[in-house]
Amino acid sequence: MLAASPAVAEPLRIATFNTELSRAGPGLLLRDIAKGADPQITAVTRLLENVAADIIVLQGVDYDLGGTTLGALADRLGEAGPSYPYRFALPPNAGRPTGLDMDGDGKTGGARDGQGYGRFFGAGAMAILSRYPVLRTDVQDYSDFLWRDLPDALLPQTDGAPFPSAAAQEVQRLASHGAWVVPFDIPEQAPLTLLTFYATPPVFDGPEDRNGKRNHDEIMFWDHYLAGTFGTPPTGRFILLGDANLDPAKGEGLRAAIQTLLDHPALQDPLAGQPTVTFDGLGDMRVDYLLPSTDWRIVAAGVARDPAASRHGVVWADLDR
Numbered sequence: 001m002l003a004a005s006p007a008v009a010e011p012l013r014i015a016t017f018n019t020e021l022s023r024a025g026p027g028l029l030l031r032d033i034a035k036g037a038d039p040q041i042t043a044v045t046r047l048l049e050n051v052a053a054d055i056i057v058l059q060g061v062d063y064d065l066g067g068t069t070l071g072a073l074a075d076r077l078g079e080a081g082p083s084y085p086y087r088f089a090l091p092p093n094a095g096r097p098t099g100l101d102m103d104g105d106g107k108t109g110g111a112r113d114g115q116g117y118g119r120f121f122g123a124g125a126m127a128i129l130s131r132y133p134v135l136r137t138d139v140q141d142y143s144d145f146l147w148r149d150l151p152d153a154l155l156p157q158t159d160g161a162p163f164p165s166a167a168a169q170e171v172q173r174l175a176s177h178g179a180w181v182v183p184f185d186i187p188e189q190a191p192l193t194l195l196t197f198y199a200t201p202p203v204f205d206g207p208e209d210r211n212g213k214r215n216h217d218e219i220m221f222w223d224h225y226l227a228g229t230f231g232t233p234p235t236g237r238f239i240l241l242g243d244a245n246l247d248p249a250k251g252e253g254l255r256a257a258i259q260t261l262l263d264h265p266a267l268q269d270p271l272a273g274q275p276t277v278t279f280d281g282l283g284d285m286r287v288d289y290l291l292p293s294t295d296w297r298i299v300a301a302g303v304a305r306d307p308a309a310s311r312h313g314v315v316w317a318d319l320d321r
Contacts, residue, residue, distance in 0.1 A: 011299045012192070015053035015316035016241040016290055018277075019044050019060040019309070021073075022124035029062045030069040033076055041076070043309035049081030051304050051314045055130040055184065056084075059177070059198045059243045060310070063092055063122030070127045077129070084129035090141050092125035092177050094118035102172065104164035104206070116176035117200065126177050126198050126242075132184045135191060140181035142230070147174040147217060151224060154213035154254075163208040174218060176200035181225075181234070189321050193238040195222060201245040202253035212253055219244050219257040226266055234293075237321075240267060241290040243312070250285050258289075267291040270301035270317050277312045288315045296320065 021044060023029045032038040048056065062069055067087055074084045095111070095118025103112035111119045118124065128134070147153055148169055156163040177198035183191045199219060202212035222240055226233050240261065246253045248262060262269050269291055275284035292298065297320035303313040 009189070009321050011318035011320050012055075012186070013051070013053045013316055013318050014194075014239055014241070014290065014292075015051055015056040015314050016196070016243070016288055017048070017056060017058055017310070017314040018198075018243045018288060018312040019058055020311060022060050022062050024119065026062065026064070026120045026122065030064070030072055033069065033072045036076075040309060043306050045073075045077050045081065047304055047306045047309045047314055048077055051316050052082045053314075053316055055128065055132065055192075055194070056314075057194065057196045057241055058127045058129065060124045061089075061127045063089055063094075063125035063127070065091070070129075074129050082131070084131060086130040086133050088128040088130065088134050088182065089125065090143065090178060090180065092116065092118075092122055093143055093173050093175055094125055094177050095121040095123045097121070098168070098171060100168050100171070101164055102168050103210070104158075104208070115173045124177070126180070126196065128182065128194070128196075130184060132186050132192075135183040135185055138183045138191075140231075142179040142181070142221070142225075143173065143175045143177075145174050145179065145221070145230075147172045147214065150174055150217050150221060151229060152220075154217055156208040156210040156213055158208050163210060174214070174221060176214065176218065179218070179221060183234075186321070190236045192321075193234040193236065195225070195234075195238060195240040196242045197222070198243045199245045215244075215246055216254040216257040219246060219261060223260050223264065226264065237293050237295050239290060239292045239296075239319075241315070243288050245287050247285040247287055251282055261289070261291060264291075266293055268294050268296070268298065270298045271303065271315065274303055276303050276315055278307070279311060288312055290315045290317050292317065292319055
């Protein structure tokens, strides 16, 4: 008699992708998805169909309270590609009004005066599409965490005073878009947890280096999180992923922050040195990351690119559960 062989689970494909789909105003992305003729949206959906991740974290998708835009994008994908019955997004910091001058230009109400840059609330936000359900009661949302509360925060100053003002630093959130800890229910497996964020680019500021320091601290938040500074970090397998907007060797920014994560003893880097984006004037850079915890076995990993879709590529990895 032959003993029955145990079923072998297929690797889990996880991905992150800055779609750059954000439009100039609220509702416009939904309009363009519904029309079905926008070449960028067609290229984005084709790229995502080809990658066919089990769970994909997206950046650059405009947020609306009812999730209508994200749902329309998922439905468009499902017409010829993978089905994502579970869609997840939280209210972002991009375009969230503060009523204050947050960039020091002496004015209020501009795109840079929100909690994060945005010409409207929800511009270019984060979202997740998944084949597996989110354990919503266990989600941790650190999007309202104040920058000043981060240990060793690099708060900007000019002439020894808080920049742009003490009042602004009293309310300034650290995350420019969001910082989420999202667990998923994977059948016959322990929960999988994604740690994800979308940091501000370390440019478009002045000598106070407000954006450079914020980018540094948005990244360093995760080093503190993994150290248990904000509670108990994941006890099972997890993946830290998203758009850090920082290359470890090229361009502007305080590169020590991303190197700290790349060297972290709890993380592994399946795509060391692999470019993920092409910027005009700067060329190929690495700013998008997918860093599994060391208890995963990495089966394969790569970056899928299509310039018609986005300057960024889809960063993906197949992980053995």
